[in-house]
Amino acid sequence: MPRSGKEARARLEQAALELYLEHGFDAVTTAEIAARAGVTERTYFRHFPDKREVLFEGERRLTGWVTEALAAVPDEVAPWPAMRRAIDLIVPSLEESGRAGNRLAAIVATTPALRERAAAKEANLVALVAGLLVERGAPADEADLVALTEWGVLAHAIRTWRAAPGTPLQRHVDRAFALLGGLAGA
Amino acid sequence: MPRSGKEARARLEQAALELYLEHGFDAVTTAEIAARAGVTERTYFRHFPDKREVLFEGERRLTGWVTEALAAVPDEVAPWPAMRRAIDLIVPSLEESGRAGNRLAAIVATTPALRERAAAKEANLVALVAGLLVERGAPADEADLVALTEWGVLAHAIRTWRAAPGTPLQRHVDRAFALLGGLAGA
DNA sequence: GTCCGTAGTGTCAGTCACCGACATTAACAC
DNA sequence: GTGTTAATGTCGGTGACTGACACTACGGAC
Numbered sequence: 001m002p003r004s005g006k007e008a009r010a011r012l013e014q015a016a017l018e019l020y021l022e023h024g025f026d027a028v029t030t031a032e033i034a035a036r037a038g039v040t041e042r043t044y045f046r047h048f049p050d051k052r053e054v055l056f057e058g059e060r061r062l063t064g065w066v067t068e069a070l071a072a073v074p075d076e077v078a079p080w081p082a083m084r085r086a087i088d089l090i091v092p093s094l095e096e097s098g099r100a101g102n103r104l105a106a107i108v109a110t111t112p113a114l115r116e117r118a119a120a121k122e123a124n125l126v127a128l129v130a131g132l133l134v135e136r137g138a139p140a141d142e143a144d145l146v147a148l149t150e151w152g153v154l155a156h157a158i159r160t161w162r163a164a165p166g167t168p169l170q171r172h173v174d175r176a177f178a179l180l181g182g183l184a185g186a
Numbered sequence: 187m188p189r190s191g192k193e194a195r196a197r198l199e200q201a202a203l204e205l206y207l208e209h210g211f212d213a214v215t216t217a218e219i220a221a222r223a224g225v226t227e228r229t230y231f232r233h234f235p236d237k238r239e240v241l242f243e244g245e246r247r248l249t250g251w252v253t254e255a256l257a258a259v260p261d262e263v264a265p266w267p268a269m270r271r272a273i274d275l276i277v278p279s280l281e282e283s284g285r286a287g288n289r290l291a292a293i294v295a296t297t298p299a300l301r302e303r304a305a306a307k308e309a310n311l312v313a314l315v316a317g318l319l320v321e322r323g324a325p326a327d328e329a330d331l332v333a334l335t336e337w338g339v340l341a342h343a344i345r346t347w348r349a350a351p352g353t354p355l356q357r358h359v360d361r362a363f364a365l366l367g368g369l370a371g372a
Numbered sequence: 373g374t375c376c377g378t379a380g381t382g383t384c385a386g387t388c389a390c391c392g393a394c395a396t397t398a399a400c401a402c
Numbered sequence: 403g404t405g406t407t408a409a410t411g412t413c414g415g416t417g418a419c420t421g422a423c424a425c426t427a428c429g430g431a432c
Contacts, residue, residue, distance in 0.1 A: 141346050145339070
């Protein structure tokens with residue numbers, strides 16, 4: 001019953017999240033996820049390529065935000081400040097999805113297989129950013145270095161932000177950039 | 187026949203490398219690797235936890251180098267310059283293992299599953315470095331940021347070095363640090 | 373030399389992630 | 403109603419990975 005297809009996908013996401021939280025990633029089978037979602041195991045694999053990917057829908061939104069944010073910065077702006085501005089543009093979206101992000105980070109942090117996937121996603125994102133900077137006219141190796149470094153700073157800021165609940169993310173971002181500037185400038 | 191155990195492990199590494207190069211990672215089964223190495227599939231999994239790990243012995247050496255290099259830098263040196271010095275100490279070792287590294291990078295770059303593992307290894311290494319810096323007395327978040335950034339710079343330098351055969355790695359490292367200093371200082 | 377503990381291996385049976393091929397059904401257009 | 407299409411169900415299979423148990427080569431104790 002092709003009841004729009006999107007419904008099944010959403011139910012699978014929900015079921016997977018619940019089961020992973022209840023019993024841990026390793027103790028859950030894809031068949032169980034499918035059963036709770038009311039579909040067949042085969043249907044699960046039509047919506048997601050493997051057992052892990054069901055948890056990373058948020059990451060897809062993130063790549064969208066990054067692309068939009070960089071597109072919103074004028075091409076004349078040099079790579080480093082352009083990325084810096086783009087990060088400021090993304091911060092509110094990140095802050096909004098903070099709760100879901102936290103819950104997810106908890107599962108991911110405790111299971112190696114998911115940390116692997118997360119690390120890979122991050123690497124892909126850095127590559128995407130570098131590519132976008134090149135399209136804006138940056139030299140390839142400068143783009144690479146800027147993407148790597150600034151994304152690293154953002155990732156760091158997110159971590160310290162998660163460790164200090166209630167504080168605004170923007171402050172952590174500013175602080176991290178200032179810290180890096182002092183370190184790398186000398 | 188426990189013919190020292192190390193021999194079987196080495197044969198497995200060799201067999202896996204050959205087969206992966208010949209037919210590609212996905213087209214090779216662990217049973218085939220074991221067969222070429224003259225052991226059982228079960229024995230393969232006694233030496234390596236999964237199909238991918240057999241390719242990452244070099245990474246283990248790398249973590250050793252990093253630990254030693256950081257230990258060789260006096261504790262009085264601040265985190266950023268300490269890591270900077272440690273990288274200079276590692277460069278020769280990296281340069282020596284350049285050939286093997288290139289061959290491996292080629293396989294890894296072309297298969298997503300291996301890129302995932304590589305990304306995870308890199309993240310673990312950054313975490314290790316941050317931990318070592320903390321042991322030296324650095325504040326946790328500064329250690330995190332320094333490890334992230336400087337390791338990123340090194341990774342970037344290695345990439346440009348691979349793209350420019352024949353040039354010394356140290357030059358790429360110096361160049362990348364200079365570039366970052368100019369970017370992040372402003 | 374015999375005995376014995378240990379480490380490395382073989383064997384077997386099983387679970388589970390994942391995939392190809394084909395049949396089926398709901399919804400929608402006409 | 404009929405045809406089309408997208409989503410699903412069904413079936414069978416492959417291959418990564420694991421637990422349990424038996425076996426065999428080696429080293430040392432005596």
